[in-house]
Amino acid sequence: xxxxxxxxxxxxxxxxxxxxxxxxxxxxxxVVNYSHTLRIxxxxxxxxxxxxxxxxxxxxxxxxAAGRFEVALRPHSGIKPFAFSVQPLVVQTIYAGGARxxxxxxxxxxxxxxxxxxxxxxxxxxxxxxxxxxxxxxARDRLRITEQYVAIIRSLKRVVDARFENGYISRSxxxxxDTRLSEAEYGLVAAEQAxxxxxxxxxxxxxxxxxxxxxxxxxxMMAVELPVRxxxxxxxxxxxxxxASQLRVDQALLGVRLARSAYLPQISAGLGxxxxxxxxxxKWHTTIDGSVSLSVDVPIFHWGARRHSEGVARQxxxxxxxxxxxxxxxxxxxxxxxxxxxxxxxxQSLASRRNLDIARENLELSTYSYNEGQITILDVLSAQLSWxxxxxxxxxxxxxxxLSVADYRRVTSSD
Numbered sequence: 386x387x388x389x390x391x392x393x394x395x396x397x398x399x400x401x402x403x404x405x406x407x408x409x410x411x412x413x414x415x416v417v418n419y420s421h422t423l424r425i426x427x428x429x430x431x432x433x434x435x436x437x438x439x440x441x442x443x444x445x446x447x448x449x450a451a452g453r454f455e456v457a458l459r460p461h462s463g464i465k466p467f468a469f470s471v472q473p474l475v476v477q478t479i480y481a482g483g484a485r486x487x488x489x490x491x492x493x494x495x496x497x498x499x500x501x502x503x504x505x506x507x508x509x510x511x512x513x514x515x516x517x518x519x520x521x522x523x524a525r526d527r528l529r530i531t532e533q534y535v536a537i538i539r540s541l542k543r544v545v546d547a548r549f550e551n552g553y554i555s556r557s558x559x560x561x562x563d564t565r566l567s568e569a570e571y572g573l574v575a576a577e578q579a580x581x582x583x584x585x586x587x588x589x590x591x592x593x594x595x596x597x598x599x600x601x602x603x604x605x606m607m608a609v610e611l612p613v614r615x616x617x618x619x620x621x622x623x624x625x626x627x628x629a630s631q632l633r634v635d636q637a638l639l640g641v642r643l644a645r646s647a648y649l650p651q652i653s654a655g656l657g658x659x660x661x662x663x664x665x666x667x668k669w670h671t672t673i674d675g676s677v678s679l680s681v682d683v684p685i686f687h688w689g690a691r692r693h694s695e696g697v698a699r700q701x702x703x704x705x706x707x708x709x710x711x712x713x714x715x716x717x718x719x720x721x722x723x724x725x726x727x728x729x730x731x732x733q734s735l736a737s738r739r740n741l742d743i744a745r746e747n748l749e750l751s752t753y754s755y756n757e758g759q760i761t762i763l764d765v766l767s768a769q770l771s772w773x774x775x776x777x778x779x780x781x782x783x784x785x786x787x788l789s790v791a792d793y794r795r796v797t798s799s800d
Contacts, residue, residue, distance in 0.1 A: 387692070407517050407601035415591040416514035419649040423510055426503040433499035440489040446477040482649030483642065488772030492641040498632045505625030506775070508798050515791035523784040524576075524583040527777065531576040534739040534773045537568045537748075541765065542566055544756060604749045605783045609790055614724055615797050617717065622797040624716060637702035639696050641778040644695040651682040716796070723793040730786040737779040744768075744775040 386655045407415070417423060454469045478485060545562045548554045588598035621627050655678040663670045682690070751768035766775065 389714055407599040408602045409515065411537045412518050412599070413511050413514045414693060416517075417507060417510055419590070419592040423503070424790055426499075426506040427491070430496070430499040430503045433496040437489065437492040440485075440492040442491050443485040444479075444489060446475055467586045468662045468664070470659060472657065472659045474655060474657040476653055476655045478651065478653045480650070480652040482646035482651065484651075485645040487639050487643045487646060489736040490575070491636055491643065494632050494639065499642070500627045501625040501629035501632065503625070505629070505798070506623070506672065506708075508703055512795035514590060515794075516788060517583075517590050518601050519582075519605055519784055519791070521583040521587040522601040522603055523780050524580040525600065526605050526780050528573075528576045528580045530773065530776050530780070531569070531573045534769065535566070537769055538562070538569050540564045541752070541755075541769070545762065547686050553758070554762070561766060563768070572723050572760055585731055588716050605780060605787060607623075609783075609786050611727065612790060612797075612799065615720075615799065616718070620720060620797045621713070625798065627709075627712055627716060630705075630712050634702070634705045635707050637698070637705040640698040642696065645700040647684065647691040647694060649767040650684070652680070654679050679757065684796040699764050709777055719796045723789065723796045726789040727786070730782065730789045734779070734782040734786045737782040741776045741779045 449470065450469050450473045452469070454467070456467055534642055542562050543552065545558055549556065549559050584598070584600070587600075588594065591599075593599070656673045656675075657678070658673065660671060660673050748768050748771075751760060751765045755762065755765040
């Protein structure tokens with residue numbers, strides 16, 4: 386056990402020397418810049434903007450051209466073996482029941498939806514960064530405290546061994562100390578492993594190798610800047626997913642309008658021309674002709690297809706409205722829970738810090754009293770373990786407070 390412990394501590398020391406400290410603000414920016422999740426969200430936004438631009442082209446006239454060139458393999462006498470024609474055509478949809486305009490508006494709203502989703506994703510990624518940062522800071526502090534705990538027991542063991550050799554105590558005191566030291570060293574190995582896992586997760590989020598990565602510049606026990614509670618309307622105006630949900634309702638309304646456009650006629654106009662060789666082509670003479678067209682397409686009977694299509698669109702609208710209301714209720718619950726978590730975590734953190742002062746003083750007094758022969762080995766071992774447990778509780782409470790504040794910022798989309 387002790388050989389493994391020495392190896393882990395040496396590895397940890399070498400790794401720490403190769404790493405640089407990074408603040409929570411810099412780490413959050415690094416994670417946001419590297420995040421594949423955000424890249425996906427950004428690509429979705431750009432794709433939605435391209436889709437809107439594509440839909441806009443449906444409002445503009447189309448220009449097409451067709452060409453033909455022929456060569457006769459067995460030409461007749463006096464007739465040129467070549468013939469060609471060029472036919473440009475311009476077509477403009479004059480009226481389509483509003484379908485093309487509605488399609489463009491729907492896709493334009495879709496681009497706004499994607500942008501709102503992207504903004505909300507940024508806050509989700511930032512929260513993931515905060516979670517990894519403070520979990521690593523807590524794991525590092527827990528490792529240091531466990532190392533200190535092992536050092537305290539080793540110091541006690543030297544005193545116990547000396548007193549046993551001088552015949553002042555029984556061997557049972559030595560055995561109890563050895564057992565507690567073995568347990569502490571086992572706990573140190575576990576704390577080191579937990580630290581390495583947290584360090585790996587920390588560096589993976591910003592895309593760097595663990596050996597050449599960073600570590601938090603802050604301790605989890607540092608003071609926390611508490612947020613100011615926000616009112617509901619302000620939160621809803623900031624939440625990207627809520628704004629996207631409202632826009633999806635608008636999209637569904639446009640979907641109903643698009644479905645109803647199928648009841649209306651479509652009118653389009655065309656302007657065409659043809660430049661071609663005369664037939665038969667005897668002297669390379671060509672002709673130019675033009676044409677103007679107007680087409681009307683009137684839907685009459687489609688076996689209820691348009692009615693069913695409108696019914697589908699209306700039910701989709703009902704679903705989007707329900708989802709929007711459901712999200713509002715969820716945001717209210719999340720904000721209440723997040724604020725309550727801050728209040729509870731703050732109370733626990735303050736209480737644990739007071740307990741830590743008491744446990745530290747008790748440890749000092751117990752160590753002194755044992756050295757003076759006033760208390761038993763069991764008393765001092767109990768004081769040492771109590772100090773460790775209280776310290777770990779203080780670290781856990783501090784971590785919960787940091788994460789509660791980060792979660793409230795995520796829920797309220799605030800910086």
